[in-house]
Amino acid sequence: MENTGVEQLFPRMQLDELLEELQTRLQAVLTARDGVHALLEAVVAIGRDLELDTVLRRIVEAATSLADCRYGAVGVIGSDGELAQFLPVGLSDDEIARIAQWPHGRGILGLLIKEPRVLRLDDISASPESYGFPAGHPPMRGFLGVPIRIRDEVFGNLYLTEKNGDREFDEQDELIVTALATAAGIAIENARLYEDxxxxxxxxxxxxxxxxxxxxxxxxxxxxxxxxxxxxxxxxxxxxxxxxxxxxxxxxxxxxxxxxxxxxxxxxxxxxxxxxxxxxxxxxxxxxxxxxxxxxxxxxxxxxxxxxxxxxxxxxxxxxxxxxxxxxxxxxxxxxxxxxxxxxxxxxxxxxxELADSRRQAEQFGLIDDRARIARDLHDVVIQRLFASAMELSGVVRMVNQPDVARRVERTVDDLDTTIRQIRSTVFALQTSHGDGEGEGFRRRILKISYSAGEQLGFAPSLRLEGALDTDVSDELAEDVLAVVQETLANVVRHARATRVDVVVGIERGGVRVVVADDGAGIGGAERSSGLANLAERAHRRSGTFEVRPGDGGGTVVEWHAPL
The missing domain is CATH 3.30.450.40 (GAF domain)
Structure with missing residues (x-):
């Protein structure tokens, strides 16, 4: 009877062992099934988005989840063979800020770049390739590195450390992360094509x-x-x-x-x-x-x-x-x-x-030709006819017996003479305006000041420009002349209450002469005197002259002269 009991006990023990082994294998199968399901879900997740940076982050997050570890990162390899981009997961912003130096691809990371194959270590510091951690880096022990390939090109590497529960990375982790890296390569390639x-x-x-x-x-x-x-x-x-x-x-x-x-x-x-x-x-x-x-x-x-x-x-x-x-x-x-x-x-x-410059040059040449043609027509036709009319009227004056009529004819001759000078000034401006469209000549800047003053006055000042202003006046002297015209017209706008303003800028007596005459209220108070003092100082600095006097018919005449 005792022998029979022993014989019954041994089969029962063997059956328990077999059941335990079967349970262990079933648990392994369930774990593998769960891992496959998690892997499939991760592959779907990383392929859901086509933004490259988002895809990379999802790959790292999926890898850390599948391997059940705290830290993960993806390193993108540049053309120089070093890490061009390093995207970590698991580190807080404060932890990242405390790291003194970001990885460049040395040590264990460099080994994966030089030899792109799966690398699994129980202790990073024990490896002869270990380069150590920079100041502020959290401690890490276990390590799993898997290359990410796009066809025959190594795009970068997946880095995983610190498996939860102080466990070590095993062969199952290696297989799952390697499979994920294969799918990641396809997702990255799709993201690249989409971005391209x-x-x-x-x-x-x-x-x-x-x-x-x-x-x-x-x-x-x-x-x-x-x-x-x-x-x-x-x-x-x-x-x-x-x-x-x-x-x-x-x-x-x-x-x-x-x-x-x-x-x-x-x-x-x-x-x-x-x-x-x-x-x-x-x-x-x-x-x-x-x-x-x-x-x-x-x-x-x-x-x-x-x-x-x-x-x-x-x-x-x-x-x-x-x-x-x-x-x-x-x-x-x-x-x-x-x-x-x-x-x-x-x-x-x-x-x-280049094409735009060539087009602008062609337009500029066409504009210069048009200006030259207009200048010739004004000089050869308009001025000659006006001059002939003035000469004829000058002869008529001697034949007129009535003094009032004679004076009116003389004024008309003077007006014609003034008109001829203004047209000659315009002709000269047309002949000397050869800018490239990017800058402005001296005459054009005076015209702009005059137009601006006209908008504030409510009427256009009479402007006469005489002589080779664009060629004979230096840039430094031109700045002073522009300041004189600007300040004088500003005084007229602010104080004169004028209905007429005459401006003359020309080459005369070896220098530049500026005359601004208005029919307004005359010289005003301290503010106006302060502006005129500035003009006097400019004339003195250039050994020139400056004068302010009442006009013949009222108003004010400002005259400024500086030698060339």
Whole structure:
């Protein structure tokens, strides 16, 4: 009987062991089933969005959830073989702020870049490749790294650390995360294609807008600002700069900026700088991290840290400047497709600028021809007829016996003489106005002041310009003359209550003479005297003369003269 009991006990123990083993295997199957379900849900989740940054974040979040760990990150490998973007998950903003130095791809991370294969470690610090943690970095022990491939290209790596419950990463974690990385590669490729498609649409739209705006008469400065704005929009960048060469050819200045308005006007040397070398060579340079081999880059150093693309503005044989596009902190490196698209955009923008300049020059030449023709007609026809009429009336005066009639004829002759001088001044202005449309001549600036005063007076002042004002008057003297005309007309507007104003600016007695006469209330109080004192000081500084006197028929006459 005792033997029978022992025999019954052993089969029961073996059955319990078999049941326990079966339960363990069933639990493993359930766990594997749950892992597969979680993996499928993660694959669906990361493929749901087409924004690349959102896809990358979802990949890391899915990996940390599947492997049941605290920290995860994705590192994007740049063209230089180092980490160009590092996106962590599990760290708070305060923890991130305390980290002294962001990963560049050294140590264990660098090993994964050099040898893109699955890497599982129980203790990071025990590995001979360990580089250590920077100051402020939270402690981490276990590690699982899996490369993310897009076809034959290694896009980056998934990094996972600190499995919950102080457990170690196992083979199951490795298999699931590897499968996720395979699906992640497909999702990233789809996101890239989507971004490329959207960027191409923006490129076509931006190129069309710049072409329309420039060929419809948009100024060069406004065109450069438009290039900066649309370039930044196309690249999804933080800032865009457009630098153009200065007149001396040795320096370049930032003519337009989008996202960094304070940098407009910044000047750099062409020789020895990265931006200058791109302008001279006509070849683009992508900068993911500054090194000494790239030379000095004062513009890039003032931009937010992150990938920067420096491109020539225009085709290599007709480069007009350089365009800098910076993505800022955390930005992904410029892919080859994006860089080529942006380069095509700047090439076309430079070509359109050339076409717009050629069109403006053709219009300017046509305008000069029209001015020359009008000047010839005025001189050869109008002035000669007026002069003949004045001569004939001068002869008639001697034949008139009535004094009143004779005086009226003489006044008419004087008016004709004044008209002839005004037309001659206009002829000279037409013959000497050869501006490029970007600046203004001396005569034109005087006309603008006169027109502005006329708007405030309610009537147009009579203006006569005599002599070679645009060619014989220096820029420094012209500024004083403009100030005199401006101040005198301002006094008339504020104080004179005039109904007529005559302005004469001309070359006379080896200098510039300005006469402003009005029929108003006469010289006013202290405010007006203060403005006139300023004009007297300008005349004294130039060894000239200044006089204020009552007009013959009332009002005030201001006369200012300075030697050439």
């Amino acid at each position: 498609t959207r960027r191409r649409e923006k490129w076509l739209d931006a190129s069309g807008q710049i072409t329309r705006e420039l060929l419809s008469g948009l100024g060069t400065r406004d065109a450069l600002q438009l290039i900066a704005a649309r370039g930044r929009e196309m690249a999804g960048a933080a800032v865009t700069l457009v630098a153009v060469p200065d007149d001396d050819g040795a320096t370049m200045s930032v003519a337009a900026a989008d996202g960094a308005d304070d940098m407009v006007g910044t000047t750099i040397d062409v020789e020895g700088t990265l931006t200058g070398s791109v302008y001279v060579s006509g070849e683009s340079v992508a900068v993911n991290r500054m090194t000494g081999e790239l030379g000095t880059a004062p513009l890039i150093e003032r931009l937010p840290a992150g990938p920067v693309l420096v491109m020539p503005l225009g085709a290599p044989e007709r480069v007009r400047g350089a365009v800098l596009i910076g993505k800022g902190p955390g930005g992904t490196p410029f892919s080859g497709t994006t860089a080529r698209m942006l380069q095509q955009f700047t090439d076309q923008a430079g070509l359109v600028l």
